[in-house]
Amino acid sequence: MVKKVALAYSGGLDTSVCIPILKEKYGYDEVITIAVDVGQPEEDIRKADAKAQKISNKHYTIDAKEEFVRDYIFPLIKANGNYEGYVMGTSVARPLIAKKVVEAAIKEGAVALAHGCTGKGNDQLRFEAVFRQTDMDVIAPMREMNLTREWEINYAKEHGIPVEATKSKPWSVDENIWSRSIEGGRLEDPSFVPPEEIYEWTKSPEKAPDEPIVLDIGFKAGVPVSLNNELMDGYPLIKSLNEIAGAHGVGRTDMIEDRVLGLKARENYEHPAATVLLAAHADLEKLVLTRGELKFKKTVEEQWSEMAYGGLVDDPLFADLNAFIDKSQERVTGTVKVKLYKGALTILARSSPNALYSEDLVSFDSQTINQQDAEGFAKYHGFQARMYRKVMDKK
Numbered sequence: 001m002v003k004k005v006a007l008a009y010s011g012g013l014d015t016s017v018c019i020p021i022l023k024e025k026y027g028y029d030e031v032i033t034i035a036v037d038v039g040q041p042e043e044d045i046r047k048a049d050a051k052a053q054k055i056s057n058k059h060y061t062i063d064a065k066e067e068f069v070r071d072y073i074f075p076l077i078k079a080n081g082n083y084e085g086y087v088m089g090t091s092v093a094r095p096l097i098a099k100k101v102v103e104a105a106i107k108e109g110a111v112a113l114a115h116g117c118t119g120k121g122n123d124q125l126r127f128e129a130v131f132r133q134t135d136m137d138v139i140a141p142m143r144e145m146n147l148t149r150e151w152e153i154n155y156a157k158e159h160g161i162p163v164e165a166t167k168s169k170p171w172s173v174d175e176n177i178w179s180r181s182i183e184g185g186r187l188e189d190p191s192f193v194p195p196e197e198i199y200e201w202t203k204s205p206e207k208a209p210d211e212p213i214v215l216d217i218g219f220k221a222g223v224p225v226s227l228n229n230e231l232m233d234g235y236p237l238i239k240s241l242n243e244i245a246g247a248h249g250v251g252r253t254d255m256i257e258d259r260v261l262g263l264k265a266r267e268n269y270e271h272p273a274a275t276v277l278l279a280a281h282a283d284l285e286k287l288v289l290t291r292g293e294l295k296f297k298k299t300v301e302e303q304w305s306e307m308a309y310g311g312l313v314d315d316p317l318f319a320d321l322n323a324f325i326d327k328s329q330e331r332v333t334g335t336v337k338v339k340l341y342k343g344a345l346t347i348l349a350r351s352s353p354n355a356l357y358s359e360d361l362v363s364f365d366s367q368t369i370n371q372q373d374a375e376g377f378a379k380y381h382g383f384q385a386r387m388y389r390k391v392m393d394k395k
Helices: 013-024 042-055 065-078 090-108 124-130 149-158 236-249 274-288 289-310 317-332 371-381 382-395
Strands: 004-008 028-037 058-063 112-114 138-139 171-175 180-181 213-220 225-229 252-258 264-270 334-341 346-353
Touching: 004 013, 004 090, 013 028, 013 042, 013 149, 028 042, 028 090, 042 058, 058 090, 065 090, 065 225, 065 236, 065 274, 065 317, 090 112, 090 124, 090 149, 090 289, 213 236, 213 274, 225 236, 225 274, 236 274, 274 289, 274 334, 289 317
Parallel strands: 004 028, 004 112, 028 058, 112 138
Antiparallel strands: 171 180, 180 264, 213 225, 213 334, 252 264, 334 346
């Protein structure tokens, strides 16, 4: 009987060397590679396909771009998803990729699932939270063999596997339509200043246009639906906004991040569209949600982000959180005007048919509200603090 293993494949160093390793070290007869398109550059997809077709037994490329935007990015926007300042892109894509790999593995009659994640990062957990819902064996060669990137680069050369990573520039890059992460090599040193060459989506603020650009972002029920009053589907809207905001230097993050395992890591990200959309969405919420809703939603958002970061999207609690979030978003419809200028994003204005705002009631020139009515409230405001002060003054 032919032993088949399905490998989550990106075309990078780790997953490419996994192919011969799974045959030589683990004894599998066939390695089926599955690449999932969640918005990577088309050229990267073509390169991954060409490489896999040469070194694997069978290769799939599954187009999941629209599904990724609809079922993962849109819920993230509604939840204001943010982990320790990290605009989550890699983390929310992994469960979808893993699900597609499982579907292909079942179709091909594979007996095992494999990934190229290390034992130090988060991705092993995100993939395996999905993989281990099946009865198939789960294999992680990088973790199980305790491999280093230098060893992998040498191994790739010995097996004639073309890889872009070198010992001098061993960058590990992961891209989807929502974000681009860059790590590895000297970037792991928190005191190292990243070279400009690692960035591809964003211009440096110094080289960004000297004139700002103003954009109108339209939302319906918490989801972005228009750019400058032009109705657009999610994927093209995000793609366009990545180009526009990136050209103005908006959307870079260089941070120290706490991984799920407890390790601190230096990470570099690019996320132009995400930066704009998350800022605009959060601002619009302030106009239409009550103070109580906003306060409680922050607690929900923190829990949502923790679970999304860990890939726990199939946990019942995650569904419960989304139920509350979806309900809260029913009124989050309107337009937010933003300005982008040399790496900075500024919210200029916002409007909504569901605004909990009255210019008449708040205006100092209006008498619709009788100011005298507030006197009784003011007398009781801070009442216990005053009582406390009197007690302490007697001591």
